[in-house]
Amino acid sequence: MTVIIAVALTLVAAIGAVVVGTHSPERQAVVLSMFGMALTVLFVTVQAPDVALSQLGVGAALVPLMVMLAIRRIRRDQRGEARRPGKDEE
Amino acid sequence: MSIYPYCVAAWLMLAGAYGIVRSRNMVHAVVCLSVCQSGTYVLLLAVGYQRGATAPVFGSTTTPNRNVVDPVVQAMTLTDIVVSATVTALLLALAIQVNKRQRTVDPNELVALKG
Amino acid sequence: MSERGRLAVYLPAALALAALLVLAFLRMPGFGGTVHLYRDLAVPAAVRHVTANVVSAVNFDQRALDTLGEESILLGSVVGAAALLRPAQRESERRPRRTGRTLESTGLLGYLLLPVTLIVGFDVVAHGHLTPGGGFQGGVVLATGIHLLYLAGSYRALERLRPVEVFDAGEALGAGMFTVLGLIGVLAGTAFLQNFLPMGSFGSLFSAGTVPVLNALVGVEVACGAVVLLTHFFTEDLTVSVAGREDGGDRDRGDRDGNDRDGNDQGGEEE
Numbered sequence: 001m002t003v004i005i006a007v008a009l010t011l012v013a014a015i016g017a018v019v020v021g022t023h024s025p026e027r028q029a030v031v032l033s034m035f036g037m038a039l040t041v042l043f044v045t046v047q048a049p050d051v052a053l054s055q056l057g058v059g060a061a062l063v064p065l066m067v068m069l070a071i072r073r074i075r076r077d078q079r080g081e082a083r084r085p086g087k088d089e090e
Numbered sequence: 091m092s093i094y095p096y097c098v099a100a101w102l103m104l105a106g107a108y109g110i111v112r113s114r115n116m117v118h119a120v121v122c123l124s125v126c127q128s129g130t131y132v133l134l135l136a137v138g139y140q141r142g143a144t145a146p147v148f149g150s151t152t153t154p155n156r157n158v159v160d161p162v163v164q165a166m167t168l169t170d171i172v173v174s175a176t177v178t179a180l181l182l183a184l185a186i187q188v189n190k191r192q193r194t195v196d197p198n199e200l201v202a203l204k205g
Numbered sequence: 206m207s208e209r210g211r212l213a214v215y216l217p218a219a220l221a222l223a224a225l226l227v228l229a230f231l232r233m234p235g236f237g238g239t240v241h242l243y244r245d246l247a248v249p250a251a252v253r254h255v256t257a258n259v260v261s262a263v264n265f266d267q268r269a270l271d272t273l274g275e276e277s278i279l280l281g282s283v284v285g286a287a288a289l290l291r292p293a294q295r296e297s298e299r300r301p302r303r304t305g306r307t308l309e310s311t312g313l314l315g316y317l318l319l320p321v322t323l324i325v326g327f328d329v330v331a332h333g334h335l336t337p338g339g340g341f342q343g344g345v346v347l348a349t350g351i352h353l354l355y356l357a358g359s360y361r362a363l364e365r366l367r368p369v370e371v372f373d374a375g376e377a378l379g380a381g382m383f384t385v386l387g388l389i390g391v392l393a394g395t396a397f398l399q400n401f402l403p404m405g406s407f408g409s410l411f412s413a414g415t416v417p418v419l420n421a422l423v424g425v426e427v428a429c430g431a432v433v434l435l436t437h438f439f440t441e442d443l444t445v446s447v448a449g450r451e452d453g454g455d456r457d458r459g460d461r462d463g464n465d466r467d468g469n470d471q472g473g474e475e476e
Contacts, residue, residue, distance in 0.1 A: 009094060012098060013098045019121065020109035023118065039131065047146075050147075051171065052337075053342040057342055057345030061349045062345055063178050065349070065438075066435070067182065069442050070117055070438065073438075074185065093236065096226075100226045108215065147257060147337055158244065161247050165264045171341075172275060172427070173278055180289075183437075198208065
């Protein structure tokens with residue numbers, strides 16, 4: 001059992017570092033979802049099913065979805081701007 | 091092994107902070123902040139864990155006993171996760187709003203706050 | 206501050222903090238130890254109130270006041286995000302285009318999973334005091350479950366199923382009733398948010414007094430709150446920002462409008 005926890009912890013630490021190191025925000029949303037699932041696995045192994053359930057819903061679905069939608073909105077605004085060169089140089 | 095989980099918690103927090111420091115995109119910074127906060131989940135649950143104990147849920151057949159992991163820290167972690175989600179939502183909304191006004195989400199390009 | 210400067214501040218601070226933390230960890234009780242004072246108090250208290258899931262007992266009975274605070278944080282942040290994301294006057298909403306790029310299998314899976322997810326969500330809320338789960342988890346499952354319709358490719362169906370006003374009211378109702386239930390406890394002669402209902406028998410659906418009631422209220426609030434939050438993000442994704450910089454003035458508003466109208470055809474692109 002201890003070995004499983006150690007593996008899950010290492011996985012969490014590694015994926016957490018990948019999330020931080022991913023610079024493209026779209027990819028980061030996907031990696032964040034994986035990070036949420038790794039945390040869920042860790043919580044199951046440390047006998048916290050309640051927390052695991054909530055982490056699965058929030059960390060693996062809700063938050064990445066919001067991040068994705070925010071990125072899309074920001075991208076669209078910026079792309080709309082780029083299509084009008086010279087407009088905002090004042 | 092006895093302090094490894096705590097170190098993972100500290101690692102997540104410091105790694106998240108590093109991401110915020112290096113960030114060139116506010117959305118990226120918000121995600122890094124949520125990594126930071128996940129360090130606190132790991133720390134709380136690590137404090138409450140007991141080797142060989144079961145989850146703090148009793149069925150109608152299992153008699154209540156005290157050989158369970160700490161339920162108080164689990165309840166706190168639950169609160170923590172929900173709060174983290176709401177903070178993330180609020181910050182993302184702020185990032186969208188900043189982008190609408192300034193046309194950038196790079197903190198380095200936001201030279202001054204405008205009223 | 207420049208990036209180099211920030212890093213120069215961060216690295217020594219991080220090293221010092223890491224060293225201090227490790228020093229602290231070395232003096233903490235080791236991982237997996239048997240000394241858990243709060244557990245020794247919380248478990249008997251939960252058993253006294255006939256609650257099978259001790260985590261729910263802590264959240265909705267022993268620390269119910271904290272949960273009220275947490276609910277207020279949720280309510281406040283939803284209100285805050287809604288205020289930040291409300292469409293400005295110079296933005297126009299556009300209808301999402303039917304792109305038809307959703308795979309049929311994805312669509313079918315979405316429609317099949319929708320009822321399953323909703324049932325699981327209700328089940329998780331209803332049995333929160335007996336099995337792992339509760340208002341928070343079930344609420345999130347319900348809120349994200351509804352958005353399977355979006356994955357299935359039908360934003361219109363999602364819009365019909367999701368009258369925002371109802372969810373707005375539901376969220377407020379959930380938070381308000383939580384307080385009201387606490388006050389009923391006061392009127393019944395006990396303390397605020399005290400567990401005053403009959404406890405029932407261990408492991409049955411009607412046990413643990415107020416815990417399942419508060420669970421359901423939190424479930425309503427979290428589900429509605431998350432739906433409202435996601436709705437605002439979705440609407441934001443579908444509105445067109447007509448205004449440029451705020452200081453850009455109104456003079457070129459007309460042609461920006463035109464530009465955006467024909468320019469934005471990226472509706473519904475998924476990766």
